[in-house]
Amino acid sequence: MNDLSIPGSQSTPAIDGDWDRGILLMQGDSYPENSYQLFQQVFSWVERFLLESARLLTLELRLLYLNTSSIKAMMDIFDLLEEAYRDGKPVAVNWRYDLRNERVAELAEEFREDCTFPFAILALDPAASAS
Amino acid sequence: MEPFDLFSMRESYNRQQIMLCFNGPISRSLIEEIGNALRNYLAADHAHPSAAMDVFGVYIELTQNIRHYAQQKGWTETDASATVVVARNDAGHYVVSAGNIIEQADGEALLACIDELAGLDKAALKARYKEQLRKPREAGAISGAGLGLIDIARKSSAPLQASLRRLTDGRAFVSLRAEI
Numbered sequence: 157m158n159d160l161s162i163p164g165s166q167s168t169p170a171i172d173g174d175w176d177r178g179i180l181l182m183q184g185d186s187y188p189e190n191s192y193q194l195f196q197q198v199f200s201w202v203e204r205f206l207l208e209s210a211r212l213l214t215l216e217l218r219l220l221y222l223n224t225s226s227i228k229a230m231m232d233i234f235d236l237l238e239e240a241y242r243d244g245k246p247v248a249v250n251w252r253y254d255l256r257n258e259r260v261a262e263l264a265e266e267f268r269e270d271c272t273f274p275f276a277i278l279a280l281d282p283a284a285s286a287s
Numbered sequence: 288m289e290p291f292d293l294f295s296m297r298e299s300y301n302r303q304q305i306m307l308c309f310n311g312p313i314s315r316s317l318i319e320e321i322g323n324a325l326r327n328y329l330a331a332d333h334a335h336p337s338a339a340m341d342v343f344g345v346y347i348e349l350t351q352n353i354r355h356y357a358q359q360k361g362w363t364e365t366d367a368s369a370t371v372v373v374a375r376n377d378a379g380h381y382v383v384s385a386g387n388i389i390e391q392a393d394g395e396a397l398l399a400c401i402d403e404l405a406g407l408d409k410a411a412l413k414a415r416y417k418e419q420l421r422k423p424r425e426a427g428a429i430s431g432a433g434l435g436l437i438d439i440a441r442k443s444s445a446p447l448q449a450s451l452r453r454l455t456d457g458r459a460f461v462s463l464r465a466e467i
Contacts, residue, residue, distance in 0.1 A: 166319055187322075187347050189315050189354060221340055223347050224434040231420055257336040266417075 160201045168194055169219060173201045178211045183218035186226040195229035202236055212246040213237070219251070220260055227263075234267055241273035248274040255279040304375040306332070313369040318350045325373060334381070338467065341442040342381045345465050346373065348435040349385035356389065376466065380444060386462040394451045394459040400436060401463070405446035412441050439465050 160180070164170030169184035180202065188194055205213055215237070222230065237247045249271070253260035261277055268275040300308070306328050309321055325346055329339040350369060357367035370386040389397070407415060416437045440447055448464040 166323070187351075189318075189351055221344060221347075223344070223351065224438050225351075228420060228434065254336070257340065259337040259340045266413075 160197065162194070162197065171198055173198075173205075175205065175209070178205070178209065178213045179216055180205075180213065181216045181218075185221045186219060187221060187223035188226070191223065191225040191229045195226070195233070199229070199233055199236065202233055206236065206240040206245055206247075210245070212248065213240075214247070215249045217249065217251040217264075218253070220253075220257070222263065230267065231270075234271055237273060238271055248276075250276045250278060252278045252280050255281050305372055306375065307371075307373045309369065309371045311368055312365050313350060313353065313367055313371075314364065315354065318347070318354070321350075321371070322346060328373075329381075338381065341467050342373070342383060345383045345439050345442050345467060346371070346385075348439050349383060349463060349465070352435050353385065353387040356387070356393075360390070370462075381467045382464060383467065384462065384464040386460055388454065388458055389461045391451075391453060391457050391459045394461045397461060398449050398451055400433075401447050401449045404436065404440045407440070409441070412437060416441060443467060 158175035160171060160173030160175075162168075162171040164184045167185060167187045169182045169186045172181045173179075174181075180198070182198075186194075202213070215233075219230075234249070237249070241247050249268075251260075251264040251267075253264065261279070264275075264277045268277065307321070307325055309317075322343060326339065326343055329342060334342070350371060353369045354367055357363075360366075366388065368387065370384075372382075372384045374382045374384075376382050404412070404415075416434065419434045419437055422433075436447075443465045445466040450462045452460045452462075454460060
């Protein structure tokens, strides 16, 4: 079983890694007291995918608030992607956020500044998707 | 015994526009529950989603720092006591304050750090933040405490304020105040 599935909670994001499709989905808030414990599993999954699969790995993110230790953990994951990308592996990040909350876009933007791989920050219009 | 009078307490809270306050041992789940209440208050107060996220973020960093500090010192749950106040000031800004017991020397270092951050503009704070983010994790270090303070400073609209009150046994009570 190569898939990763960690249910979300109030303070942790829902995380689903689909090995065959090469998609890692993370959504929700992330402010656990010990983020290292949670993110270590994600880091290992990404590391293994990049090592064992030649296919595209896409991170589909709908993360909202991240505490600083979650930010540090996400940076480690983006660094891993960056390193793989420089070695010629195809990777991409799509970070979707609610148009009304520009703080999330700013957070994503600060991560993107340090990345050269395809990193899209996409605004979702809740009014448009509701209709 | 002091006379039983919540009225004066209420008057004082109202005068200071305190939305939420807490005093006592703070557990991980309490941080989450109070955080929930805070989010509900902010929504009811029609705070802009970005402002609400900043207030919540400052609250989380301050309270988790207190927990991390007590854990690092090997203090008991009771020692991980926090005094937390969320209020509005006359300009309509949200103000998040938190206080806890700390060793006098650590308190002095913290005040020096806050003084230094106060002299940095937004661009310098961002540079400092990214620099801190890139520092390797130190074994046994207060998990990201340095980063937390910079993060709070970046979310604040005014320099952080801090004060230290000396207690006995080389300990002190530190108060931190962030205006969003």
